[in-house]
Amino acid sequence: MRTKQTLIRWTLVTVAALTMLVGCSDSADKTSGSDDAARATPRSELKGTVVVSAATSLTEVFTEIADQFTAANPDVDVEFNFDSSSTLATQIIEGAPADVYASADEANMTKLTDAGVIAGKPAIFAENELVIVTKPGNPSGIDNLSDLATAGVISLCGEEVPCGRYAAQILEKAGVAISEANVTRGQNVGATLAAVTEGDAAAAIVYVTDARSAGDQVEAVPVPAEVNVTATYPIGVLESSEASDVAEAFMAHVLSDEGQAVLSRYGFLLPR
Amino acid sequence: MAAATLTVAFFVAPLVGLLQRVDWSGLSGELSSPQAWDALRLSLICSASATVLAILFGTPLAWLLARGDLPGRAVIRSLVLLPMVLPPVVGGVALLSAFSLRSPIGGWLNDTFGIQLTFSSAGVVMAEAFVAMPFFVITVEGALRGMDSRFEEAAASLGAGRLTVFRRVTLPMVAPSVVAGAVLAWARALGEFGATITFAGNIAGRTRTLPLAVYLALETNQQGAIALSIVLLVVSLVVLVSLRDRWLMRT
Structure with a gap:
């Protein structure tokens, strides 16, 4: 019977720990700008x-x-x-x-x-426009869209996610086919970018603005204007x-x- | 009584909700798509492999934790159990920092053996074993600890070696817990999402397991997502039924 007691005890510990974790995390992004309050003229009724x-x-x-x-x-x-x-x-x-x-x-x-x-x-x-991002220093030597077909695992957004749909349009216009066996799909553009910045993906197609805010975590390789799409x-x-x-x-x-x-x-x- | 009814309703409502949205006539069509089969096959193979790893590596650890005379046992046990409380995504990030190509271990594995764990089915197995093994270890450890050691002492006094005692006495006595722990670990591995998508990615046929396929399909093909969810639900029920002696028939 001590088996069950141990199991129950550990379950309780687990639940308690989980409760603490949940309790500590802030679930919503709240924004309450007070630093710019000086500019708040005239005072609004909203x-x-x-x-x-x-x-x-x-x-x-x-x-x-x-x-x-x-x-x-x-x-x-x-x-x-x-x-x-x-x-x-x-x-x-x-x-x-x-x-x-x-x-x-x-x-x-x-x-x-x-x-x-x-x-x-x-x-x-x-x-917005789209851009190829690689790891800093571009170790896989990706210079254009067609290099993506042979560069290893490429991170793209899910097919219904806007950035995934835009990427598909660009690749189609450029006549580049990347085997689905070399494509990892991010559930949003943040996850798609993270596969390059945190993970082992060779490159990703993301928005110009994401590449910009990722700073020196990535190197941007431009998509030619004639095949790029406007988001x-x-x-x-x-x-x-x-x-x-x-x-x-x-x-x-x-x-x-x-x-x-x-x-x-x-x-x-x-x-x- | 009212509170208990409410609790049961809380567990039943989502099930009913899922079931009433199933398009039963289209179910077989959704499930016979190659994508669904790929995800199911991959899920079964990877979760079974993770379970085997959990048994092979988890049993000695459970024995050591239950019986061994090792210093810092509490610390070791906390470390082993950490993945149970850690959010799986965090587990995935931790695995990445240890085994990605840019990490010392991952880089060495790739340079020396040409092994890349990220974006591979092996990476899926690793992520699943990471989150599932604690369930096995804790179950088996509890059983070993609760076992009456006089049987083993009797066997030893009659001349059985340590290995014989373990194989012929200890193992048969804790066998139900080993099975239960393995089933728990397997179910956890089968449902693994966060660590898998973070560490191993989301590649069709290679790392896209059933839970990942459900998540991806929610946006493109809701009936497909529901059909895949039903598969996971059925598997969970099978697990419950197989554990019925332990949980359901309790008096």
Whole structure:
């Protein structure tokens, strides 16, 4: 019977430890910019919390834009849910609570407008391009897209994830076929990039902005303009939002000169 | 009573939810796709290999922890059990830092033997063994510790060597726990996701096991994802039934 006691004791220890782990981790990205509070003139009337579901490639730039937004609207909280646009679209269609959706492609936004969950018309707020990234110093000697076919394991986004779809379009235009046996699929662009920065993938195709924020962890090899594609980023407010005034104000801020300036600083192209 | 009912409902609701979304007529079609078979085959092979590793390497460790006279036993036991509480993704990152091509060990393995663990099925087995072995070790250790050692002493006093005692007396007496530990470890290995995708990647036919395929399919083909989930559910049920003497028939 001591067997069972030991097992039970260890189960309890495990559960206790897990509870502590869960308790310590902060599940949501909260942004509460106070440092820029001086600029918050005039004091806004907006109140409430909005959940912004945004593409992984927007993680850094949206965090900064939200800091601006909450500095101008001190009674507002912005919470983020960053993942691939396709994962977020699936979550929203399944009823996950969100107020704003920002996608890295129009296909996933169309999925939501077709499902009737977007209020009004989405607006394009940014554009992006794609680039090959390799390990620092480019040890596999990757100079162009066709080198990807023979360079070892290449990290691409999942086929429904926008960056995966864009990569497929680029490879098709360039007439390069990479065997699926040499492709590891990331569940979002962050994971796809991490396979190069942390893991053993020889190269990845990611957004120019990701390559930029990865700094010297990667070396960027440009994709020729004639085969590159333009990623378009639409943003929209959800029909189900209970703080739609705040959600619309956030969307307006992203589209404002101030928001666009931040996007441009992070390397995003502004919609023409 | 009400609380207990609520608890049972909490466990039943997701199952019912999953089952009511299954398109039963299309199920066989979804499951006969080559992608589904690849993922299932890979999952079974890798989880079985991880279980064999857990038995081979876990049994001596369990014996040492239960009976051995070793210093710092508590520390060793904590280290071995750490993967049980560690988030699997963190386990994957830890494996990467130890065995990626850029790490000392991984680099040496590749330079000397040409072995690359990342992006390989062997890497999947490693990630699964890392998270699953503690379940085996803890189960077998408990059994060894709880066993009445007079049987072994009697055998030894009648002239049996240590190996004979272990093989003919100890092992048969703890056999049910060895089986239970192996099944637990195997089930854990079969469901492994975080460490696998982080360490071994997500390559079709090579490292894309069933849980990875379910996650990827959720966005492209929900019925496919649900069908694969049903396979995992059935496997889990088989595990439960095989352990029924231990857990279900308790009086």
